[in-house]
Every structure is written in structure tokens, then in C-alpha cells.
Amino acid sequence: MNGTQNSVRTIGFATIVVTILTAAVSFGFVRASLNDIRVHWQENLVWASSQLEIEYLRFRESLVRLGDERNGVDSAEVNRRFEILWSRVKLFQTGVAGQKMESRPHLGAAIAALQVTLEKQEPRVTGLRDNDETGASILFEAFAKHDQELYQFHRGIMQAEVEIGAGLRDALYANHLALTWLAGGAVLVTLALLAFFAAETRRQRQAAIENSILLEQARTATRAKTAFLSMMSHDLRTPMNGILGMIALAKRHTADLRQAEHLDQAADASRQMNDLLSDILDFASLDAIVSDLVAEPFELVQLQQHIRSELEPFAQREDINFTFNTTSDADQVMLGDKRRLSQIIGHLARFLGRNSATDGVELRMSYAAGFFRAEFDFHYETEAGDWHLDLVLGPSSQEISGFANDALGPAIARGFTENMGGTLSLHLPQAARENAVVVLSVPLKAQKRAYVRVRIETQSSALAAICKSALKMPHVQFYQHGDAGDVHTVVVETGAQFERDTCERLRAVYPKAKFIALGVPLDGALFDGEIKLPIDVAALRQAAFLEGIQGSLLQG
Amino acid sequence: MILFSRVALIIALAVSFCTASVAETILTVQVKNTGQANKTTQFSRKELLDLGQITLTTANDFVDGTPSFEGPLMRDLISAVSGQHTTVARLFAENDYIVEIPTHDFLDYDVVLALSQDGKRLSLRDMGPIWLIYPMSDHPELADPSYNNRLIWQLVRVELE
Structure with a gap:
């Protein structure tokens, strides 16, 4: 061309x-x-x-x-x-x-x-x-x-x-x-050239149309393959869970140690099969376009908790100790696809834990200058066996033909990382006592943490303390006497003249706030919601729409 | 006594002949249609020489090389007859050849009424006694048949309108 x-x-x-x-x-x-x-x-x-x-x-x-x-x-x-x-x-x-x-x-x-x-x-x-x-x-x-x-x-x-x-x-x-x-002659040559240009343009346009048709066909085929893989992995996982359940039941009713050992092995094999199915499902979704990524607010602590719970069964099974260390600005909340990030980190952690013959991995997570960074710090012997750590960055051309189960995890991690615009890098130990470090770096936006301000008006200080305790969340701030600024939720104890006076007085100060009645109100029109006593924490939080307010504030 | 009278007569005739020769009219200039009566002025060679001489060295299609022509400027002649407000000059040659020239030519270029060429007085045989010369070597745009036609020779009369 x-x-x-x-x-x-x-x-x-x-x-x-x-x-x-x-x-x-x-x-x-x-x-x-x-x-x-x-x-x-x-x-x-x-x-x-x-x-x-x-x-x-x-x-x-x-x-x-x-x-x-x-x-x-x-x-x-x-x-x-x-x-x-x-x-x-x-x-x-x-x-x-x-x-x-x-x-x-x-x-x-x-x-x-x-x-x-x-x-x-x-x-x-x-x-x-x-x-x-x-x-x-x-x-x-x-x-x-x-x-x-x-x-x-x-x-x-x-x-x-x-x-x-x-x-x-x-x-x-x-x-x-x-x-x-x-x-x-010049006119004829020019006309001939124009005709040639026109024919060439037509040919290239036709080729472009054919290419786009082929591309669409390829995409359709890929989507069909992805859908098939997703469906199959789902369908396989369901009976596998059934098998695991049956194994657990069978183990509970057996007193034979040898039989119990066999059942343990069968359970392990089933779990591995389940993990493998999860990997296949993730691999199938690799070709998901970038717009599939969601941008939700989350904190590093939440991400850490999510990953810890995800890795716990693997850590117990493989007897590996995962330690976590997070560093971030307390007032910052990241915006990104938390689920996808935890998938990347989970795949990398399992791959390293399974193959590097280490008994412990320290996972350090931080956020700075627009980048989320996860460092996997672990002991690694550079001359230990056939396995090489640089498989994390992708198999060599000779190894592609032998794409093994082991390579699936890092391949998925790499694919998701690329989709998120991030990079993976590797720092091999330079001395005998040094650890290897795998670094994941992903660009993420962040914004200042938004707080929900709650004002509690009760006649009983004990009730106020219970209420505070029920609403205590990282993004909730309680009104202190003399505070200026807006309040999003006002919780008022019902009863007698106190209820009316307080609502009328504070409604004038916070016209947009949500008023929650603590108890049965004498005048329901004064409130946007009510919580019966004794306090039900979940109901109080739901009535106050704190989750919703938090979300809207963060998005805004 | 008789001899003296004859010598005196001969000298008187010679002076008279010389004076007549010097005063002979070689160019007649007529200014017409200027709001006043037509005015005719006659010029002898001496009177033309008195208008001031410039030397113009230039080639043209009728000479070899680049000879020097001497004579008064045409615009000085027009000034001398108060014809500054005229727009057209009609020039007549000895053989009745006529050419019309816009008078701004004489302001734009140093057009010379050549009375001599390379120091030699122009005779009828040499396109004289007056040959209108344009500075063609200094102005390439004048190398054109329309300007060649304006190089009127054996000039005897000029009418300014």
C-alpha cells in the first residue's frame, strides 16, 4: 500500500x-x-x-x-x-x-x-x-x-x-x-492521473470497507467466544461448588482419617478447578473495551480489605503469609474500578505466591501524584529452578507456544493493566539478601474526601451517644456546638414541644437538610423520615441516606 | 578712393550675408487653442542654441553605435513659447511627414531637439537641421516602434495644442 x-x-x-x-x-x-x-x-x-x-x-x-x-x-x-x-x-x-x-x-x-x-x-x-x-x-x-x-x-x-x-x-x-x-498532452496526462487517482481512491475505499467488515466479523467471533467462555465457566463453576459442598458433607460424616485425607485432596482439587474457572472467566473478559471500566470512589483501606478476603483461602491453602501496608492521604478518595484493580492484584499475588517458593509476600499499596501503586515485595532466588520471575512481564517468543496454566494469571493481570493504562515493572534482587519487587502502577483520579455532616438534637445525652455510635462512619462528621457551615442530616428526638421548636428553628437554618425523627413524632409533617426506638442501626443509616449522600457528594 | 569704396561695399555685403545666415529660421512653433490668439514663434539655430544645450548619448534604430546628440530640451522649447498647458505636439518634417506626440513625453523623458551629432552640425543630409531624439538607451521601454515613429528628423515646424 x-x-x-x-x-x-x-x-x-x-x-x-x-x-x-x-x-x-x-x-x-x-x-x-x-x-x-x-x-x-x-x-x-x-x-x-x-x-x-x-x-x-x-x-x-x-x-x-x-x-x-x-x-x-x-x-x-x-x-x-x-x-x-x-x-x-x-x-x-x-x-x-x-x-x-x-x-x-x-x-x-x-x-x-x-x-x-x-x-x-x-x-x-x-x-x-x-x-x-x-x-x-x-x-x-x-x-x-x-x-x-x-x-x-x-x-x-x-x-x-x-x-x-x-x-x-x-x-x-x-x-x-x-x-x-x-x-x-499535459491535459491528457493530468486526466489520466486523475483517473488513476480516482481508481486508486476507490480501490482503497473498497479495501477499507472490506477491512472494516473483516474487523467486525472478527469482533463478533471474539464476542461469541467470550460469551461462550463466560457461560461455560459459569456453568462449570456451579456443579463445582456442588461438588465442594458434597465433599464437605462427606468429610463431616466420616471418621476414617484416610478417607478424610482423600476428601481434603478432592476439595483442594475442586478449589483449584474453581480458581482456574475464575481465571478463564477473567481472561475471556480481557477484550472488554476501556469504557467498561467503572469509576467509583473507594479508599485504599477498602481495597486492601477486599484483596485480603479474596486471598485468604489461597493463603491458607498455599501456606503463604500476605502482609499489607497502605499509604495514602486520609482526605483523599480514589476514583476508579476497584473490582478490576483487586483482580489484577489478586492474579499477581496468586501467581507469585504459587511459583516463587516464598513463604511471605508484603503488599504495599499507595496513591500519589495521580498514580495508584502496588508493590509485591518477596524473597526470590534468581537461580531457583526453571521458573523465572520475568514471566510476570509476559512470556518470551519461545514460551508463547507453551502457554501454561501458570502464565494465565499474569497474562490476565497484564491485560487488565493495559486496559487501565497502567504498567507492570520488575526489580530483580541485586544481592543475595535483597528481595524482588513487582510494581503495578495505574493512573487514577482522586478527589478530596466529602463528609456528611449530621446534627443530633436530643433531650437525653445517652440517646445522643447511642445515635452517634450508630452513625459513626469514616465519612460522617458530627455537628459540634458553635460549628458553622451546612448540615446534611438532622436527627431530632420526638416528643412534646421540644420536637416542634427544634424542627422549626433548625429548618430555618438548614432548609435543604434531611430531618429524621428519633421516636414517634407528634407531627409527622415536620420530618422526612422516622426511626422507632430502640434504635436499629441499619435502619437509621438507611433513613438518613448517608450512603446515598456520600455517593452524590463524591460524584459531585 | 574707388578701391576703398569697393572694399567697404564687399565687407558690408559679407556682414549682411553672415547676419542673414545666422538669423535664418529653422523652426517655427505655433501654440494653438489656449484660449488666446494663436501665437507663432520662429527660431533660428542661434536662438535654439540659446535655450540651453544638453548632450544626450543614446542609440536608436537609425544610427550606428551610441552617438552623442546635442541640443535644447523639448520641454524648454515649450516653456519658451508658453505652451506648458498644451497636451499634444504635432511635429512636421521637411518632407511633410507628421507625427503627433503627447506633451507629457517631454516631461517624462529628456527629449532633445538635436542640432548636432558627435559635435558635427546636422545637415539635411544627416537628418538635420533638427532631429528629435529620445533617450532610448536609458529607458528600455522606449525601444518600441511607437517611439521609433516619434524620432522625427528634418523637423521644421511644431504645433502645440
Whole structure:
């Protein structure tokens, strides 16, 4: 494809260059022809020869009229005509006309002969006196021989000029013809190129359509495969759980130690099968697009608890001690896909625990500068067996063909990490006593923790303490006497005038707050919800919509 | 005594001839249609020389090389006859050739009424006594047939309108 595009580009560029050169050369030819015509007409020999002939006839006429009593001229007029005639002869001996005459030597003889006669007869003309008819007659005869010569000269000049003019016109026409052919050729080449471009564009468009169809087919096939894998893993897990349950029941009713040991092994195998099915399910969802990721607020502690509970069965089974260490800003809450993060960490932890022959992994989690970071710190012998830690980063090209069950976990972790825009890196020990560290880094947004402020108004301090205890949550702040600022929930003990006075007073201060009645209210219209005594913690939290308020505050 | 009288007569005739020769009119300039009566001024060679001389070295299609032409500027002649407000100059040659030239030409270019070429007085035979010369070597745009036609020689009369 690139080769074709380069060829098209080269042909296009070459055509443009050729067209420009053609236009320049043609323009040069036409301009040269026009310049030739301009030079040709710069000094028109036909006009000059006409002038010569006229002045020659005028001089001859003046000789005839010398001494004529009615239309006579004097000798001075004859001399003037003689001088003017001489000047016209000189026209053919100097300047552009002189140069042109050099290229027409056969015509120059008439001018040379007239010049000889002028020089020869000059004394007789200057010596001419008024009424000197005899002298005039002699002069008239002396110039008579030039009548026919000048006539032929003029004809020759005209013919030569016509021929030269025709030649120039022919040259111009030839140039014009060449220009037309060249322009026509350039137009044809351009049209051919445009047709080629159009065909190439059509072909590429068709190829793009076919590619998109193939891509869609591939996606459909992948989705079908994913759906099949998901369904199968679900369907397999259900009977596997049944088997585990039956094994547990069977173990409870047996007193035979050997049989119990066999049942333990069967249970372990079943659990491994269950884990394997979970991995297959995760692997099948690897091609999920990024938009499948959810952005929910969570805290590192929550993530840690989730991972700890997920890893606990594995840790017990494999006898590995997982220790957790989290560092983050207490006022920060991360926004991200907590479930997907715990999947990544779980896969990595199980893979490392199962393969690295370590008896303990320290998992350090932190959040800073827009990145969530999880470090798996554990003891690793670089020369221990066939297994290599760098499998975490992916199998080598030789190992891909032998994609083993062991590689599934890190492959899923890598896939999910890439989907989240994160990276995995590995720090192998440089000295004997150093640990290896696998580092997961994922970009996550975070925001300041939002609090729900609760104000409790009771007549009994004991009831207030119970209420506080029930509502005590990380994101709940309790109103202290003298605090300014808004309050989201007001809990008021019901009964007597206290209930009405308190609600009316605080409603004016917190018009948007939720008012919860603690007990049966005398006037239900004063409250948005009520909690009967004794206090049911879950009901109180639900009535106060603390979870909902927290969520909306965090999202906002 | 008689000899003295004859010598005195000859000297008087010679002076008279010389004076007449110097004062001979070689150019007639007529200013027309300027709101006043037509005004005709005649110039002898000496009077033309008195207008101030410049030397213009230039080629044209009618000479070999680049000779030097000497004579007064055409715009000085027009000023001398108070024809500054005219727009067209009609020039007549000895052989009745006529050419019309817009007078702004004379403001745009140093157009010379050449009386001599390379120090030699122009005769009728040499396109004289007056040859209108444009500075063609200094202005390439003048190398055009339309300006060639304005190089009128054997000039005898000018009409300004």
C-alpha cells in the first residue's frame, strides 16, 4: 500500500514538474517568436524604401520644374530635394536598416549605384542656377537609369519582407502548434492521473470497507467466544461448588482419617478447578473495551480489605503469609474500578505466591501524584529452578507456544493493566539478601474526601451517644456546638414541644437538610423520615441516606 | 578712393550675408487653442542654441553605435513659447511627414531637439537641421516602434495644442 502511495505521489509530482517545464519552454518559444516579429517591424524596410522612392521622384520632379514659369522651383529647392534624397539613401547604410541590408546583398546594389550617382552629380546640383533648364535636363538624364532599379529594389524589399514575415508567422504558428500539443498532452496526462487517482481512491475505499467488515466479523467471533467462555465457566463453576459442598458433607460424616485425607485432596482439587474457572472467566473478559471500566470512589483501606478476603483461602491453602501496608492521604478518595484493580492484584499475588517458593509476600499499596501503586515485595532466588520471575512481564517468543496454566494469571493481570493504562515493572534482587519487587502502577483520579455532616438534637445525652455510635462512619462528621457551615442530616428526638421548636428553628437554618425523627413524632409533617426506638442501626443509616449522600457528594 | 569704396561695399555685403545666415529660421512653433490668439514663434539655430544645450548619448534604430546628440530640451522649447498647458505636439518634417506626440513625453523623458551629432552640425543630409531624439538607451521601454515613429528628423515646424 505504501509502495503504491509513493508511486502515485512520484507520478503526481513528476507530472506537475513536466507540466510546469512544458509551460515554461512553450512560453519561451512563443515569446521568442513575438520578439522576432517585434524586431522585424522595428525598422520597416518597406516603409524606408517607399520613402526613398518618393523622395527620388520629388527630386526628379524638382528638376523638371526648374525654370517652369508657372509651377517653377528655384535651384535651392532642387538642392533641398537632393539633400533629402541623400538622407534617405543613408537610411539604408546605417542603423537597423543597414544591418538588414547586409543580409540582402542582392538588393544593396541599387542603393550603392544611387549613392555613386549622388556623389558624382553633387557638384552639378550645387552649381545649378535658377532657370538652368539645360543643367536640370542633364541631371534628369543622369538619374534616369535609377527609375527601374529603384522600382525593382522596392519590389525586392517588399517580397523579402513578405517572405521574412511569412517565416516569422510560420515559426509562431509552429510554436503555437507545439504549445497546443504539449498543453494537450499535459491535459491528457493530468486526466489520466486523475483517473488513476480516482481508481486508486476507490480501490482503497473498497479495501477499507472490506477491512472494516473483516474487523467486525472478527469482533463478533471474539464476542461469541467470550460469551461462550463466560457461560461455560459459569456453568462449570456451579456443579463445582456442588461438588465442594458434597465433599464437605462427606468429610463431616466420616471418621476414617484416610478417607478424610482423600476428601481434603478432592476439595483442594475442586478449589483449584474453581480458581482456574475464575481465571478463564477473567481472561475471556480481557477484550472488554476501556469504557467498561467503572469509576467509583473507594479508599485504599477498602481495597486492601477486599484483596485480603479474596486471598485468604489461597493463603491458607498455599501456606503463604500476605502482609499489607497502605499509604495514602486520609482526605483523599480514589476514583476508579476497584473490582478490576483487586483482580489484577489478586492474579499477581496468586501467581507469585504459587511459583516463587516464598513463604511471605508484603503488599504495599499507595496513591500519589495521580498514580495508584502496588508493590509485591518477596524473597526470590534468581537461580531457583526453571521458573523465572520475568514471566510476570509476559512470556518470551519461545514460551508463547507453551502457554501454561501458570502464565494465565499474569497474562490476565497484564491485560487488565493495559486496559487501565497502567504498567507492570520488575526489580530483580541485586544481592543475595535483597528481595524482588513487582510494581503495578495505574493512573487514577482522586478527589478530596466529602463528609456528611449530621446534627443530633436530643433531650437525653445517652440517646445522643447511642445515635452517634450508630452513625459513626469514616465519612460522617458530627455537628459540634458553635460549628458553622451546612448540615446534611438532622436527627431530632420526638416528643412534646421540644420536637416542634427544634424542627422549626433548625429548618430555618438548614432548609435543604434531611430531618429524621428519633421516636414517634407528634407531627409527622415536620420530618422526612422516622426511626422507632430502640434504635436499629441499619435502619437509621438507611433513613438518613448517608450512603446515598456520600455517593452524590463524591460524584459531585 | 574707388578701391576703398569697393572694399567697404564687399565687407558690408559679407556682414549682411553672415547676419542673414545666422538669423535664418529653422523652426517655427505655433501654440494653438489656449484660449488666446494663436501665437507663432520662429527660431533660428542661434536662438535654439540659446535655450540651453544638453548632450544626450543614446542609440536608436537609425544610427550606428551610441552617438552623442546635442541640443535644447523639448520641454524648454515649450516653456519658451508658453505652451506648458498644451497636451499634444504635432511635429512636421521637411518632407511633410507628421507625427503627433503627447506633451507629457517631454516631461517624462529628456527629449532633445538635436542640432548636432558627435559635435558635427546636422545637415539635411544627416537628418538635420533638427532631429528629435529620445533617450532610448536609458529607458528600455522606449525601444518600441511607437517611439521609433516619434524620432522625427528634418523637423521644421511644431504645433502645440
